Amino acid sequence: MAILWLEKTMLLILIFFLGASLGSFGQLVVERGPAADVVFTPSHCATCLWPLTWADLIPIISYGHHHGRCRHCQQPIAVASTLREWLGGLSACWLVNFAGDYQLADFIALGGLFVCALADWTNHYVYQRTLLICSVLLLVTPFPTGGPHWFAALALIGGLVLIARLTQGLGSADIFWLGLIFFYRGSVFGLGALFIANLLILTYYPWREQTADRQIPFLPYLFVATLITPQLFGQSQRWVLLWQSFWSLP
Structure with missing residues (x-):
């Protein structure tokens, strides 16, 4: 042992x-x-x-x-x-x-999101060429189990584009990766990852230096949230099933 x-x-x-x-x-x-x-x-x-x-x-x-x-x-x-x-x-x-919880498309998407997160963390922008390379790699990768979620992705992208135009608080890379997550994983998983990412930002924000740049890179937090959401999502499903089985006892 x-x-x-x-x-x-x-x-x-x-x-x-x-x-x-x-x-x-x-x-x-x-x-x-x-x-x-x-x-x-x-x-x-x-x-x-x-x-x-x-x-x-x-x-x-x-x-x-x-x-x-x-x-x-x-x-x-x-x-x-x-x-x-x-x-x-x-x-x-x-x-x-937790390799068993991910598929090939997940690993490629996480690798691309990691590089984009580093770029967002360092420069506060992501090269369009990087997003294009990620898109091509995902196009030639077998689609994960569950099929595409077109409606969830299009609805989210439409809403985010409108928010970006009104507030200028979202970049094209943020919209690209959020739309990709909703397209591959659906609205439930996507909303969970988005909630965790914003929760991480709110946790970090009070500790950041007052003299620091007012811009907060979003993609690093989205990367961490996307990384841990499959396990948190699985645990929440287990708790729901346990709760339902408890109340179904005679």
């Missing part, structure tokens, strides 16, 4: 750092832009342009070892950079632990 627990722990640690590495790479893609070379161009400090070695690129560990500063120029590195790595690592562990 102890050996199995140790093996599972080591596997989760490996998956965590793999997800953190993907989060770090996604952040690099977002910072350099879709047209930049992210494979052959060496990583470097954004301040002094000093090339980074492999010891500087270990997710989370390098940040803590160098006390959140560049090893060469000692300029502080934004805490958000390591938070994105944590988000990638924890998301990877979550997906592996």
Whole structure:
């Protein structure tokens, strides 16, 4: 039993750092832009342009070892950079632990939403090319069980477009991903994810710095909400069934 627990722990640690590495790479893609070379161009400090070695690129560990500063120029590195790595690592562990609750289209959609969430978090906008790539990948992917929910998606998109024109509080990427969630998962799941995302925003808002940008990126919260909604939705269904079975007892 102890050996199995140790093996599972080591596997989760490996998956965590793999997800953190993907989060770090996604952040690099977002910072350099879709047209930049992210494979052959060496990583470097954004301040002094000093090339980074492999010891500087270990997710989370390098940040803590160098006390959140560049090893060469000692300029502080934004805490958000390591938070994105944590988000990638924890998301990877979550997906592996609950892999049975997701289908292929879910994994592709979550991967695309994660990249868009990083872009929204960093730049407050998402490149249209990124949304186009996500759309093409989903078009060639088998549709998940349940069939498309055309009415829910069209009704939501129509309402969000109207809200966006009146308030200018929603971007095209926000509408795209919300419409996609409603189209693939239906209105019940979509409303649950939307409720959780807004609840996370309201929880975070009182703690944000007063000098921070007034804009709040929505997609990072939507990504976390979409990630955890299948489990919360399943648990709520179990509680409803349990409640119904309790009252049906003679």
